[in-house]
Amino acid sequence: MAANTNFLDIKRENFKEAPPAERVQNWLEYQKLLPAFKLQQQASRCMDCGTPFCQMGTVLQSGTSGCPLYNLIPEWNQLVNEGKWHEAYLRLAKTNNFPEFTSRACPAPCEGSCTAGLASDPVTIKSIEKAIIDKAFQEGWVTPRQPKLKTGKKIAVIGSGPAGLTAADDLNQAGHSVTIYEKADRFGGLLMYGIPNMKLDKNSVERRIELLKAEGIQFIGSTEIGKDISLEELQTAYDAVLLCIGAEKPRELSIEGSHLKGIYAAMDYLTLSTKHYLNKSEEEPAISAKGKRVVVIGGGDTGADCVATAIRQGCKSVAQFGKYGQLSTTREAHNPWPENPQVFTLDYAYEEAKDVLGEDPRQYFIQTKAFIGNENGEVAALETIPFNRFDTSDAASRIWEAELVLIAIGFEGTVSENLSAIETRSNRIKTADNSYQTNVEGVFAAGDARRGQSLIVWAMQEGKKAAQEMEEFLFNKTVLA
Known part of the structure; x- marks a missing residue:
């Protein structure tokens, strides 16, 4: 690396962002890259550690630390610092099939375990990765292989989310004829419909799909396994089958009034909102926040995306309920490096809410006790109590008015009712220990369907490892190491 003390001498600079009041007027990506010379400076902050924890890819205290794709982060930081952008792209593409997705949709646990973060701020790994892949597309370096x-x-391959696309890409490059089946009308899985356009522009997803098609992968949409075509038919027509059907069954909030109109699963809301945007419809979305008081139940990233979407649709107000308290602004003793830091941040959605609506929408230690309806069977309010064991009395309850409620409390697991031959365990597809093989020979599973709800980088790792195991099944050897 350049100077050994650059991680101290050069201040960390993040993505440039469009002002909140400006960006909520559209659905365009709100993060912009720094100029090339600034990015080269930021890359020089990398310490080129003897043990690069940023690329270790493991789970510590139930959280992801480092990159599960084992990206060669110090190597492409060095190349960017030297202005060798093409070489940096080649190193990035060596481990990461789709950097344009991870650099936008991954929460960057690599930065949480960056050694520079011990004494200073971590390297801006995510923005450098995005700069590399965006430049690669601009310069025409990304071509069909x-x-x-x-x-x-x-x-x-059943499912065109990150796990399915990654496995299909690796298997296709190994020389196999790969066909991807997708039940939705567009390809990309949660990349397409589960992440709002302002975080991941759908042109990036469609561009990659077109590349994969040009490389020989067949895509068949609007086809659900078990309904439109059976697993048995696929087994007859193909030498192996990979199930990457996700974990999209939402957790339900089974409390009084949960049947009322105006209460929806968060992913249904996000999907319909994205479809409405992509279809360029002039009518209101099937689920719209326009002019409504909105409550989002659930404190995670999906909930934040609901907040940002509701603001863009012109909601009257928005509140987001979380079970836990506000995080500390600094690492606490029970959350040491290189664990992913659990610290308070002002995510894009909350910054927008503060600027546009006047306050951070997050409400802490909140438990919803009941939904209250009007005479038309529509939700009109929520009753909540504090989420702690010390005060659950009626005196501590509170009523929140709301015409739209979005449930963002996670997912129970995969939806596999139409795959009766496939064994499941804890709402996930069951596979042999340390394997991606299901109970049916020649049928494999990967991604959230096997692992459970997780990050895009874990889904991609699952896709890569499943592809390797399928190679061994087909030929008793692999060329995908």
Whole structure:
């Protein structure tokens, strides 16, 4: 690296962002890259550690630390620092199939375990990664790669989310004929419909899909396994099948009034909002926050995306309920490096709410006790109590008016009712220990369907490892190491 003390001498600079009041007027990506010379300075802050914890990819205290794709982060930081952008892209593409997705949709646990963060601020790994891949597309370095050989083997991948796309890409490059089946009308899974456009522009998803098509992968949309085509038919037509069907069954809040109109699962709301945007419809979305008081139940990233979407739709107000208290502004003793830091941040959605609506929408230690309806069977309010064991009396309850309630409390697991032959465990597809093989020979599973709800980088790692195991199944050897 350049100077050994750059991580101290050069201040960390994050993405540039459009002002909140300006960006809520549209659905465009709100993060902008720094100029190239600034990014080269930021890359020089990398310490080139003897043990690069940023790329270790493991779970510590139930949280992700480092990059599960084992990206060669110090190496491409060095190359960016030297202005060798093409070489940096080649190093990035060596481990990461789709950096344009991870650099936008991943929460960057690599930065949480960056060694520079011990004495200063961590390196801006995510923005450098985004700069590398965006420049690669701009310069025309990302082109269709034709497999060097064809094996004659046919593989079906069910689901076009990050796990399915990653596995399909690796298997196609190994020479197999790959077909992806997707039940939605567009490809990309949660990349397409689960993440709002202002975080991940759908042009980026569609551009990659077109590249994969040009490389020989077949895409079949609006086709659900178990309804439109059976698993048995796929087993007959293909040498192996990979299930990457996600974990999209939402957790339900089974309390009084949960049947009322105006209460929706967060992912249904986000999906319909994105479809409305992509279809360029002039009518109101099927679920709209326009002019309504909105309550989001659940304190995670999906809830934040609901807040940002509701603001763009012109909500009257928005509140987000969380079970736990506000995080500390600094690492606490029970959350040491290199664990992913659990600290208070003002995410994009909350910054927008403060600027546009006048306050941070997050409410802490809140438990919803009941939904209250009007004479039309529509939700009109929520009754809450503090989420602690010390005060659950009626005196501590509170009524919140709301015409739209979005449930963002996570997912129970995969929806596999139409795959009766496949064994499940804890609402996930069951596989052999340290394996991606299901109970049905030749049928594999990867991603959230196998692992449970997780980060995009874990889904992609699952896709890569499942592809390797499928290679071993087909040929008793692998070329995907």
